[in-house]
């Protein structure tokens with residue numbers, strides 16, 4: 001039977017579905033054991049990964065029979081696309097399958113950070129009754145600025161409009177701005193938005209696009225949400241802005257160093273209006289089931 005290696009976690013039902021037709025090696029720990037991963041893919045026709053497995057030339061060299069690369073997600077910055085193209089390996093992202101999950105994450109985070117009422121349980125447990133401190137702001141009537149207007153951003157815009165939020169978007173490559181008002185410059189977006197949410201891929205053109213000068217353009221009352229990729233934001237500049245109070249708050253799902261280390265985590269210590277999550281914006285149970293089913297389907301089609 002044709003061999004398929006799955007190197008990160010995948011919905012069990014989709015794995016079982018693949019087992020019907022393929023010799024499946026499924027071990028979510030393979031991503032952390034590169035030597036074993038290299039051995040397993042030496043005779044595999046397909047490899048399935050999430051965002052952590054670095055699919056670079058060395059890994060591809062270890063897989064001479066590889067025909068298909070399933071991606072249980074949409075970001076492709078962990079994959080050497082040119083090397084895959086040169087070897088005629090089909091790269092198969094789960095396009096659209098985790099949009100709703102990210103969109104809900106963005107709106108939830110925006111509401112929590114604007115409202116400011118959800119981080120005070122410890123004060124209440126100490127017998128405090130901080131009503132005036134917790135009179136935060138509403139999402140309704142605010143301006144959401146989306147950087148990138150692709151699949152995830154559109155789902156976010158749809159839901160934000162239902163909440164009474166005005167939606168702006170800056171994307172030099174998008175043709176269709178249905179559901180948002182197009183803003184021609186990044187500077188214009190940053191200066192106008194109450195909530196800036198990032199939805200660009202990590203590329204040479206977007207690395208540190210949110211740097212010290214970009215952050216300085218944002219309103220001091222504004223919040224930043226990054227559920228795109230850590231490298232899109234200069235984390236040192238961001239923590240400095242949050243500590244200085246020139247930015248009201250941030251929700252970060254992605255980081256320059258993943259997984260977080262004690263050292264990288266400590267850089268955020270002392271910042272209060274902050275939500276940190278371990279790269280789960282796109283990974284609800286439902287999204288994982290959709291992403292996994294679509295990837296199984298993609299692999300099946302690619303391998304015929």
Ligand SMILES: NC(=O)C1=CN([C@@H]2O[C@H](COP(=O)(O)OP(=O)(O)OC[C@H]3O[C@@H](n4cnc5c(N)ncnc54)[C@H](O)[C@@H]3O)[C@@H](O)[C@H]2O)C=CC1
Pocket residue numbers: 073074075076096098102147148149150151152153170171172173174199200201202205206227228229253254279280281282283
């Ligand atoms: N945290 C998480 O769990 C998740 C993170 N992501 C990240 O979000 C990214 C976006 O996802 P999708 O919306 O599905 O991708 P997409 O490809 O549909 O949209 C990306 C948009 O960014 C635009 N863009 C590229 N460079 C730009 C620039 N310099 N300035 C402004 N816009 C630019 C493109 O024109 C495109 O419209 C993914 O690449 C991935 O890295 C996606 C899903 C889940």
Ligand SMILES: O=C(O)C(=O)COP(=O)(O)O
Pocket residue numbers: 050051052072073074075076098279282283
């Ligand atoms: O879809 C994406 O790009 C994501 O970042 C979601 O993470 P994952 O693909 O589940 O590892």
